[in-house]
Structures are given as structure tokens and as C-alpha cells.
Amino acid sequence: MAVPVLIVDDNPMTRGFLARVVRDSFSDALDLSEAGDLHTAGPLLDANAPKGSTPPFGLVIVNLELPDGSGLELLSQMSNYPALKVVTTLYADDEHLFPALQQGADGYLLKEDRYEVLVEELQRIVRGQPPLSPAIARRLLAHFRDTGYSSSQFGDSGHTPLDPSPALSEHDRLTPRENEVLTYLSKGFTVKEIASLMGIKWLSVNDHIKAIYRKLKLSTQPRAATT
Template sequence: MTESVTPPAIPHHILIVEDHPEVCQTLRADSRIAFPGCHILTAETLQKAQTLCAHSTFDLILLDIGLPDGEGTEVLRKPGVPEQTTVVVTTLFDDDEHLFEALRLGALGYLLKDDTGTDMVEALQGILAGRPPLSPSIAKRILQSFAPKPTQHMLSPREEEVLILISRGYSAREAAQALAVSAHTVADYVKSVYRKLHINNRAEATAEAMRRGLLR
């Protein structure tokens, strides 16, 4: 006789940690479609998120990484959130460093903010079926992590875009406008690009972009 498996409970209390009002509103709408009747609180800073987590228990947390006052993954560090809380990262960062750090700290899902509408709703509803919410590109990246690594560090598509823009002379603010993200987010991408490529300034970034054939 097959033993029945109890499906995960429907999330009734949800915390959305997101500093961009429009993105927060979209995630709120997606959450209400995925889990009708849920109660939602929001936090636009790391400090507010940590305060809410210290005084309330949530079934589900949708967690942005790039917050104005720090890394959203700090929420996952001890004392952090209870084990029964499902934490799903919702972010623009699609690089290995952010992905695997979040999973190592206990995140049970990783969704890119580009996955709006039906894709995001279906990913969230997958929690009820015991499916970890993962964007397709993120699931592929996890699988690729088990493959032999090339000797050269690879940039994510977004990091390549940032490299191209700064190589063309864009300021952080101009790059942020071109990519429709915050200057803070662009600064994080620039740091990641510089670290991966072992470069220290815009001139070296331009030379690297030309070597990779990214500039025409």
C-alpha cells in the first residue's frame, strides 16, 4: 500500500521584500492569483524585513537581493527565518555567486524578475506540489554547475550587457536607465564583472569587451 504524502500547506501569510514599487505591486498581484485570500506584508529595506521577521511568522517570503541598505540574503542568516518558512529569491541577479549563496543559506527557490505574469504565478503555485520555484535559466545553471568548469570565468547575459555599456562610456546612472534597473543594481553588476574578469577600471573593461568581441 502506497503511503500518502501530505502536500505543502497553502501560504496564508506572505512577506514581499522588494524596494521597487512597481515590481512589488506585480509580485503582490501574482501572489494573490497564486494563493487567493493570502495576507501580504511588504518591506522595501533589509532593516524593515528583519524587523518584520523578528515579530511575525510568514509561510512564504519573496526576497529581493539588491536592497538599498544591504543584501537581502542577510534575512536568511541566523537567527533568520524559521525552517517552516519557504523563502524564494526574486531578483535580477542570474550569476552563480548570488544563486548558490542564496541556496546555501536556505532559499528554496530562485526566480528572475523577468518571469512575470503567468510564468511567475505557475512557479509559485508549484510550491503546493512540492516543486522548487526555479526560473528555467536558473535550473539550467544549477545543472551546468555539475559539468566540468571552463578555465575562463563566464559572465551572465546581464553582466555582458553591463560590460558593453560601461565600455561604451555609459555612467552607472545611464546604464541603469538603459537596462531599466536601479543605479545600485548596476553598481553590483559592475563589481561582479570586475571581480570575475580581474580588472580594476573602465579602460581594462573596454579592452576585455573588445577581446571578447562584444564591441563593434
């Protein structure tokens, strides 16, 4: 059975390029659909995802910059849509990365990367391997350490441990295990490799990643000033 894929991008040439990336990333046959804006994509998803049924789109690739809004809006609408969600953009900065992950993106592809790199990254996402590239994982590590949301340090990153902020509970900060998972991800290890190194199941590694996402959302919210 063909794997149904939706590509949302306003540039026809880019959609064609991404379609090539998708085809080279899958061993199965594909059923590709395209949309150039939110107005077109929204009804496709609504009409094809009746409650209690298997959605026809197993993978949705969304450009963050669309002519009638942000791809983040579509991700928000798809919060309960059980498909892989991958964003594409030209920007690798925190202002684009963090909101996409917070809205449920399973992967983050940079259009400026080489074709072969994009194929490899998408294959990793489809196979259930880390949805975070090593570069993005390193960015998240720095974010948590700089904001005081890291409860301990792990590895040889060279960072000086931060004093935990008194405004944060232990539950809010990354646990030592979450730090360990994120550090391994930053060094390029796969989920299964991390599970072996830590002596836990790979599903537990994925649970740690999900917890990191939840705390990422908390850590990027404005905090009240304390005296």
C-alpha cells in the same frame, strides 16, 4: 484562514507587482505584509516568530538587492524560520543563484520573466514541486560537472564524463542518484514524476535535492591547491 505573506523589496511598484503574482498563485485568502529594506523586514520576522510557535509568515519573498544590504543577509537570519523563502532578482548568473540556494532559498524568481511565468513558477514552489526551474537545474548540472563534483553522468546531455578529482571523497561528489534527479529536473519533470520514473517515493526525491544543495555549498567553497 488567510495565508500570511511578507514581500521585501525597495520598489513600491515591484512590491505591488509581486503582490499580484502572489494573489494569482494562491487559491486561499492572503494576508500580505510589505517591507522596503532589511531594517524594516528584520523586526517583522523576529517579532512574529516566537520559539515553538507557528510563524505567521508562510511565505517570504525577498529581493536580493536592497538599499541597506543584500537579501542574502535576511535569508541567513531566517535559517531556522519554517516558511517558504523565495528570492527575486534581475540576475540569473551563478554569482546570484548559488549563494541564494546555499542560504536556504526554496525558489528563485527572475523579475524579467513574464507575469504568467512568474505565477506558474511560484505555484510550483508552493505546491512543493521542484524549487529549481529546468534552466537553473541545467546550470547546476554544468557547475557540478565543470568542478568535478559529479561522480557519474546520466542522460543525453552530451557532456563528457569528468575524471573524479583526487582531492574529493566519494561523499563530496554527487551520487548517480543525485545526478539522475538533477537531470530529470533539468528536463522539466516534477518531483512526483521523477519519483515514478525512478521507482522511489517523492520524499526521497526531495531528500536528494536537499543533498544536492548541501554539496552545492561545498563545491562553491575555495579549494586548496594540490601538488
